[in-house]
Amino acid sequence: xxxxxxxxxxxxxxxxxxxxxxxxxxxxxxxxxxxxxxxxxxxxxxxxxxxxxxxxxxxxxxxxxxxxxxxxxxxxxxxxxxxxxxxxxxxxxxxxxxxxxxxxxxxxxxxxxxxxxxxxxxxxxxxxxxxxxxxxxxxxxxxxxxxxxxxxxxxxxxxxxxxxxxxxxxxxxxxxxxxxxxxxxxxxxxxxxxxxxxxxxxxxxxxxxxxxxxxxxxxxxxxxxxxxxxxxxxxxxxxxxxxxxxxxxxxxxxxxxxxxxxxxxxxxxxx
Amino acid sequence: xxxxxxxxxxxxxxxxxxxxxxxxxxxxxxxxxxxxxxxxxxxxxxxxxxxxxxxxxxxxxxxxxxxxxxxxxxxxxxxxxxxxxxxxxxxxxxxxxxxxxxxxxxxxxxxxxxxxxxxxxxxxxxxxxxxxxxxxxxxxxxxxxxxxxxxxxxxxxxxxxxxxxxxxxxxxxxxxxxxxxxxxxxxxxxxxxxxxxxxxxxxxxxxxxxxxxxxxxxxxxxxxxxxxxxxxxxxxxxxxxxxxxxxxxxxxxxxxxxxxxxxxxxxxxxx
Numbered sequence: 033x034x035x036x037x038x039x040x041x042x043x044x045x046x047x048x049x050x051x052x053x054x055x056x057x058x059x060x061x062x063x064x065x066x067x068x069x070x071x072x073x074x075x076x077x078x079x080x081x082x083x084x085x086x087x088x089x090x091x092x093x094x095x096x097x098x099x100x101x102x103x104x105x106x107x108x109x110x111x112x113x114x115x116x117x118x119x120x121x122x123x124x125x126x127x128x129x130x131x132x133x134x135x136x137x138x139x140x141x142x143x144x145x146x147x148x149x150x151x152x153x154x155x156x157x158x159x160x161x162x163x164x165x166x167x168x169x170x171x172x173x174x175x176x177x178x179x180x181x182x183x184x185x186x187x188x189x190x191x192x193x194x195x196x197x198x199x200x201x202x203x204x205x206x207x208x209x210x211x212x213x214x215x216x217x218x219x220x221x222x223x224x225x226x227x228x229x230x231x232x233x234x235x236x237x238x239x240x241x242x243x244x245x246x247x248x249x250x251x252x253x254x255x256x257x258x259x260x261x262x263x264x265x266x267x268x269x270x271x272x273x274x275x276x277x278x279x280x281x282x283x284x285x286x287x288x289x290x291x292x293x294x295x296x297x298x299x300x301x302x303x
Numbered sequence: 304x305x306x307x308x309x310x311x312x313x314x315x316x317x318x319x320x321x322x323x324x325x326x327x328x329x330x331x332x333x334x335x336x337x338x339x340x341x342x343x344x345x346x347x348x349x350x351x352x353x354x355x356x357x358x359x360x361x362x363x364x365x366x367x368x369x370x371x372x373x374x375x376x377x378x379x380x381x382x383x384x385x386x387x388x389x390x391x392x393x394x395x396x397x398x399x400x401x402x403x404x405x406x407x408x409x410x411x412x413x414x415x416x417x418x419x420x421x422x423x424x425x426x427x428x429x430x431x432x433x434x435x436x437x438x439x440x441x442x443x444x445x446x447x448x449x450x451x452x453x454x455x456x457x458x459x460x461x462x463x464x465x466x467x468x469x470x471x472x473x474x475x476x477x478x479x480x481x482x483x484x485x486x487x488x489x490x491x492x493x494x495x496x497x498x499x500x501x502x503x504x505x506x507x508x509x510x511x512x513x514x515x516x517x518x519x520x521x522x523x524x525x526x527x528x529x530x531x532x533x534x535x536x537x538x539x540x541x542x543x544x545x546x547x548x549x550x551x552x553x554x555x556x557x558x559x560x561x562x563x564x565x566x567x568x569x570x571x572x573x574x
Binding site: 090091093095097098112113115118120122130131134136138140142143144145146147148149150151196199200233234243244246248250251252269270271272273274275276277279281283291294296298300301302303 | 361362364366368369383384386389391393401402405406407409411413414415416417418419420421422467470471504505514515517519521522523540541542543544545546547548550552554562565567569571572573574
């Protein structure tokens with residue numbers, strides 16, 4: 033039985049080179065259209081499954097140009113330039129010839145080098161087993177595709193008492209539901225699974241839409257495969273909210289403290 | 304007399320729509336090829352000066368696909384999709400038909416809304432006047448196009464005693480040299496003027512190359528114009544160094560504490 037996430041990113045080669053067909057999946061529906069993390073994963077999958085792929089993803093940028101309607105789409109994944117150890121991709125998702133999301137990715141063959149972690153996960157994070165799973169009731173469909181565990185009420189996005197907080201910081205445990213071993217495509221989706229920081233900061237709902245997102249991958253495929261389907265430790269915060277836009281940064285660590293991905297996005301908000 | 308920065312981003316319309324010609328500028332030369340910040344500014348300028356431009360830049364992503372040689376280049380800036388208040392751009396810099404840098408930008412008309420700063424500049428930063436300008440001698444040409452002032456020896460990138468530090472954090476004052484009122488193009492360049500975090504962390508030189516950079520603009524043109532040519536407060540740090548790549552995040556504030564831009568990049572390093 034194929035995991036629902038793999039169903040959601042399945043692509044079929046089309047007649048032209050670099051062109052594939054895919055479809056939105058009802059399990060990952062958002063309030064309007066699909067969960068943006070699925071769009072990220074679909075665009076990245078275009079390059080991951082491409083016969084000309086070199087190495088592993090190092091960076092992915094997705095620009096949400098317009099709404100994605102439920103149904104099929106055409107996805108273009110084309111290597112723009114391939115160097116000795118790096119490869120640059122152009123990515124595009126269209127419906128009826130109209131661009132809905134554009135993107136770019138950098139892939140690379142990685143080598144073992146000197147290294148150092150600089151940002152560390154929260155030291156006092158309770159174990160995943162010690163935190164209850166957040167409820168799915170009343171949330172968009174895609175939320176049911178994740179098990180999220182928030183130890184701090186101040187980090188939850190659905191405490192809607194309109195008592196503005198001085199911060200929008202969240203820490204949580206998260207994994208696919210049902211469990212699935214993490215890979216680059218699912219990590220790309222996870223990086224967009226942080227609820228909008230404005231919900232946390234203002235403790236109320238506001239209409240929002242992500243306009244651009246960049247995710248950086250800090251681990252190679254072998255080390256990533258060793259993580260398996262454990263809960264991952266994730267944190268998110270914003271730098272500023274101003275004139276209809278805010279940014280947010282999300283970090284995702286393995287339980288042992290390895291940083292798997294960092295992700296940055298800009299989000300439109302209505303008021 | 305045109306400021307050297309304006310000379311460096313000058314573009315001339317070419318025969319086809321969305322196509323422009325530009326050239327590298329010797330004042331912004333790096334050790335090999337041009338300073339990457341100039342490339343960012345040139346790509347953004349493609350959209351800024353385009354007759355179909357809507358609003359102000361909210362986000363810019365630049366992927367450095369290969370080396371840029373000294374000399375002329377062809378720059379494509381094409382609106383991919385224009386909505387009511389947002390506009391998505393495809394950007395490309397080529398030499399002899401070969402892609403050297405690709406990019407994307409999101410522009411938007413911004414409106415006044417509720418807002419809140421969340422990240423704040425360092426509270427104890429000494430005034431710019433109280434810090435000496437960093438020397439230019441022995442540095443690449445582009446460094447002479449900036450006045451940088453580092454209050455902390457631990458944040459300097461050219462203390463090459465090979466005594467690895469536990470952090471790569473830098474705070475500095477920075478402005479164009481000679482002074483020039485900040486605008487979106489110069490802010491895009493400033494966001495790549497942070498020295499590589501690996502120099503700070505390891506306190507030694509390592510061959511590096513930025514592979515991708517995303518800059519988010521948090522201010523509209525009117526508020527940005529009010530900043531003028533003052534020194535800006537800038538901070539940078541990394542999340543992790545691993546397997547030939549590290550990331551770094553730079554933040555640039557006005558002296559009054561307004562966050563002007565946040566910028567994130569991934570950098571290849573050799574050993």
